[in-house]
Every structure is written in C-alpha cells, then in structure tokens.
Amino acid sequence: MSYRTILGILHRQGSASGLLDYALPFVARHEAHLIGLHARALPITAASPLGMPIIDPGLMHPEDDGELRELFERRAKAEGVLHEWRSYETVAGDAAISGIESARSCDLVMAAQNDPDADAQEKSDLEALLFETGRPVLLVPHGMKPAKTAAPKRIMLAWNGSRQATRAAFDALPLMREAQNVEVLVLDTMDTLRQDASMAGTAIAEALSRHRIDVTVRTEESAGRSQYQAMNDCVAESGADLLVMGAFARGRISEMIFGGLTHDMLRNMTVPTLMAH
Incomplete structure (x- = not known):
C-alpha cells in the first residue's frame, strides 16, 4: 500500500503556504499525484434598509482563486510534483465541502487546521472531510513551520x-x-x-x-x-x-x-x- 493520489484542501491564502510546506515534500517522497482544490465564495446580494442591493464583502474573495492557483502551481513545479488544480464557486466558499467528492477518489486528504481564533466564516468544515469521504485526513497544525526534510521519525x-x-x-x-x-x-x-x-x-x-x-x-x-x-x-x-x-x-x-x-x-x-x- 502507498499513497498515489493526494488531495490538498487550500481553503484560504493565509494557510496555504504552511500546508504546501508540509504537503509538497510529502507528495514528492511518495511519488504521488497532488490535486490542489479551492472553493471561492460567490458574492451574496442582500437588501439594505433603504432597499438598495448590497454585497457582503466578508463573503467575497475574488483574489484567492488566481493567487492560490499561481502559488500552488509554481511551488508544485519547483518541487517536481505531478499536480492538477480544481476550482469551484459556491455560496459558502468552503474547500472542504467542495472537496468531498474529489476526496473519495484519493488515497489521502491533506488540510490545514483551522485557526482556533478565526471567525466562523473563515473556518473550513474539516469534520465533513472526516465524516463524509471515507478517506484518512492528515491535518497540519495552524502556524506550523515544518522542516523541509519531511518524513516522520x-x-x-x-x-x-x-x-x-x-x-x-x-x-x-x-x-x-x-x-x-x-x-x-x-x-x-x-x-x-x-x-x-x-x-x-x-x-x-x-x-x-x-x-x-x-x-x-x-x-x-x-x-x-x-x-x-x-x-x-x-x-x-x-x-x-x-x-x-x-x-x-x-x-x-x-x-x-x-x-x-x-x-x-x-x-x-x-x-x-x-x-x-
């Protein structure tokens, strides 16, 4: 048994670099294929007290998709890792929820731990990955700076x-x-x-x-x-x-x-x- 297909959940820009620090050497060691997955939140229009349409800026991350994809592909190429990118647009913008179907065709899922102090809308539903996918989930602690050497001793x-x-x-x-x-x-x-x-x-x-x-x-x-x-x-x-x-x-x-x-x-x-x- 070995890990050949690994799904990386890239929820937000702030946690992506730390996850890739751990995931890319991991994937390279196992000669695996890495799927990077991100979900962007669709803007939600609501009515103001005066009846004017407004968009909740807290649910908009228009820069995330392009920047995350560029970060992912640049670093995966530098590491010599076989890779692909998957992107979704959803109301919640939660990469964990969007990644459930993809995870079911993978050997392993990797994701960053949620920042315990972050607002609820900034957190990813990691429990759904555990409950709904039937796949093991390897979580990297928030703020961890992993050694590039990688293999656990x-x-x-x-x-x-x-x-x-x-x-x-x-x-x-x-x-x-x-x-x-x-x-x-x-x-x-x-x-x-x-x-x-x-x-x-x-x-x-x-x-x-x-x-x-x-x-x-x-x-x-x-x-x-x-x-x-x-x-x-x-x-x-x-x-x-x-x-x-x-x-x-x-x-x-x-x-x-x-x-x-x-x-x-x-x-x-x-x-x-x-x-x-």
Whole structure:
C-alpha cells in the first residue's frame, strides 16, 4: 500500500503556504499525484434598509482563486510534483465541502487546521472531510513551520480498539513504514470481558510489527487531565512528530454538543495528525 493520489484542501491564502510546506515534500517522497482544490465564495446580494442591493464583502474573495492557483502551481513545479488544480464557486466558499467528492477518489486528504481564533466564516468544515469521504485526513497544525526534510521519525498511534482507530492505524501504514519507531498509546485502560487491561495495545502492535515496523506499547492514565491534554503530553514526552487516531467514535453531533476527543484535538493539535472515521 502507498499513497498515489493526494488531495490538498487550500481553503484560504493565509494557510496555504504552511500546508504546501508540509504537503509538497510529502507528495514528492511518495511519488504521488497532488490535486490542489479551492472553493471561492460567490458574492451574496442582500437588501439594505433603504432597499438598495448590497454585497457582503466578508463573503467575497475574488483574489484567492488566481493567487492560490499561481502559488500552488509554481511551488508544485519547483518541487517536481505531478499536480492538477480544481476550482469551484459556491455560496459558502468552503474547500472542504467542495472537496468531498474529489476526496473519495484519493488515497489521502491533506488540510490545514483551522485557526482556533478565526471567525466562523473563515473556518473550513474539516469534520465533513472526516465524516463524509471515507478517506484518512492528515491535518497540519495552524502556524506550523515544518522542516523541509519531511518524513516522520516517531509516530504515536492512539489506540482504543475501536473501528475508527483500526481504520486510522492501517490507513497510516505507508507513514509508519517510513518512521524509525511507532508507539502505541493506550489511555485509561480497563478490564473487559474480551480483554485484560494489561494486554491492551499488544495485538495491534504485533500486527504492525509484521509489516517490519518497530513498535512499542505505552499505557497511561489521564489522571485528572482531559484526554486530549493527556494525549498531547504523551506526544511531547515521546518526541513524536505525527499522531494517528480514530475520529468521532461517539458521533459528530454528540461531540459538537457534549464535547469529545476528536473535537478537542481538532482545536488543540500540536503535531500533524492523521485522523480516520
């Protein structure tokens, strides 16, 4: 298994350069084909209090399409990457929503984390990519300045035995084969009828090791911290430069209302994070 077709979601000018810094060396390493995708918001006409038509300037980005395309193509050519450009015009101007259909024909989707402090209209619906595409999504933290060398050396796999975690683990195999070590992290283990807590993570570690991957298992307790805080602490302690995890085991609406690990990690990731649902 390898990544041959990769979709890059280029939502806004401000985040595009950082995403390309990470994505282009990644694509070059895997000798893949990169699709750059952007959606431009259509101007929305409304009526003023005096009945005059007005256009909401906050929903207009007329410069984005041409500038983003030029940036994407110039940098892809410089990197020697096979590439193509796709552009859409929609009311919302959300590249993540516009990219759902394209993503279903790709091995991997790459996107930049939303700026947690940005206005809602400036954010992209990354959850839709996870929920609607059936493809793994690799997110690059907002403001990250990645090294041009690129390949992850240490990967942390967040493991809870769920379908989502299983999907993420095997979707990340090409990356794990590049890494020097993969650490399986099991948080807050419990004895169940099917598994002793002390054995949690061992079966997936053994399966990954058969792919000639150097794997270790680590068990930790949240100990009063939120799960995302505990996970980020473990990432920092291990020196991992990529996190792999399942997404929305509780469901998207449930997490939006009550909170959950996926929702928290989308806002608080500290390293590039591959998620799968």
